[in-house]
Amino acid sequence: MYCISVQKLSEPTVGFLVWRLSMKWRAEADRALAPLGLTQAQYSVLASLSGFSAAGRSPNQRELAEFVGLEPLYVSKLARALEKAGLVERPIDRADPRAVRLTLTDRGHEVMAAALPAVHAKHAELTAAIGGPDGERNQALRGILLTLLDDLQIPIHSESEDQTVTEQRIFNGQDINVAAAATRAILDALLDREGVTFGQFVALRGLAGIGAPASRDAVAQRAAGPAADVATVRRAIDQLEAAGLVAAAEQDLVVPTESGQELFERVTTATVRAGDELFDGIAGQDLAVTKRVLDQVTQRAQAVHARL
Numbered sequence: 001m002y003c004i005s006v007q008k009l010s011e012p013t014v015g016f017l018v019w020r021l022s023m024k025w026r027a028e029a030d031r032a033l034a035p036l037g038l039t040q041a042q043y044s045v046l047a048s049l050s051g052f053s054a055a056g057r058s059p060n061q062r063e064l065a066e067f068v069g070l071e072p073l074y075v076s077k078l079a080r081a082l083e084k085a086g087l088v089e090r091p092i093d094r095a096d097p098r099a100v101r102l103t104l105t106d107r108g109h110e111v112m113a114a115a116l117p118a119v120h121a122k123h124a125e126l127t128a129a130i131g132g133p134d135g136e137r138n139q140a141l142r143g144i145l146l147t148l149l150d151d152l153q154i155p156i157h158s159e160s161e162d163q164t165v166t167e168q169r170i171f172n173g174q175d176i177n178v179a180a181a182a183t184r185a186i187l188d189a190l191l192d193r194e195g196v197t198f199g200q201f202v203a204l205r206g207l208a209g210i211g212a213p214a215s216r217d218a219v220a221q222r223a224a225g226p227a228a229d230v231a232t233v234r235r236a237i238d239q240l241e242a243a244g245l246v247a248a249a250e251q252d253l254v255v256p257t258e259s260g261q262e263l264f265e266r267v268t269t270a271t272v273r274a275g276d277e278l279f280d281g282i283a284g285q286d287l288a289v290t291k292r293v294l295d296q297v298t299q300r301a302q303a304v305h306a307r308l
């Protein structure tokens with residue numbers, strides 16, 4: 001598989017070049033990590049555990065081996081060495097006394113924080129010839145390697161990112177949907193308490209945001225979005241008027257009634273309080289990263305949708 005053609009000794013095969021490159025990168029990573037007392041293989045375990053930790057998970061040794069792409073026996077050997085160094089803990093799995101779970105210790109997290117810059121710098125150095133980690137040629141090479149792997153479920157360790165990633169992502173669209181549904185449920189509960197629907201609240205919010213009498217069409221256009229289209233908002237305005245929360249003004253314009261304005265302010269105040277409780281204790285840096293990721297996901301989703 002990794003041989004050179006006998007007939008064409010000057011033309012090494014792709015397999016041989018990939019193997020040679022992997023050996024070179026491993027040796028370079030070993031040198032970069034040596035001051036921290038780590039090898040590239042040990043780093044791959046620590047980086048993977050860091051990723052699992054960020055996702056709130058503690059894998060067993062077999063799960064970790066599948067994730068990293070190493071043999072379970074080798075991962076067990078690495079984990080024992082890291083445990084001896086005080087970087088990893090291996091508590092018994094409560095669900096299976098024959099197995100152990102793997103987690104980073106505080107010292108393990110500290111070593112990972114020190115190792116990441118070294119690995120990132122080495123990755124940038126090794127990819128400099130093809131434009132660096134963000135270069136087009138680097139991205140093209142990554143695509144080629146993924147094609148050669150020919151298995152989107154294979155664990156792929158990325159030394160250019162803060163954690164190990166796989167094509168079977170730790171964070172995906174389902175996670176976004178679950179979080180959205182959970183937070184939406186809070187708003188729905190507050191609206192149920194007031195006896196209004198989400199569409200009606202969207203319409204009332206749009207009207208309150210204008211701050212002056214407005215036409216039904218203007219309110220519907222302003223308030224409509226992914227969660228409620230123009231037609232839904234238009235119907236909600238009529239429902240609010242029937243409930244006495246919106247009143248017709250001159251020239252077929254509408255305004256919130258006193259009751260409608262008070263309801264809007266109550267719900268808004270309650271949602272702010274719920275939001276404060278929801279995000280309390282989450283580090284500002286984590287929230288900033290989350291916002292950047294969600295902004296990118298939104299932009300990409302819009303681009304994908306436009307191509308459908």
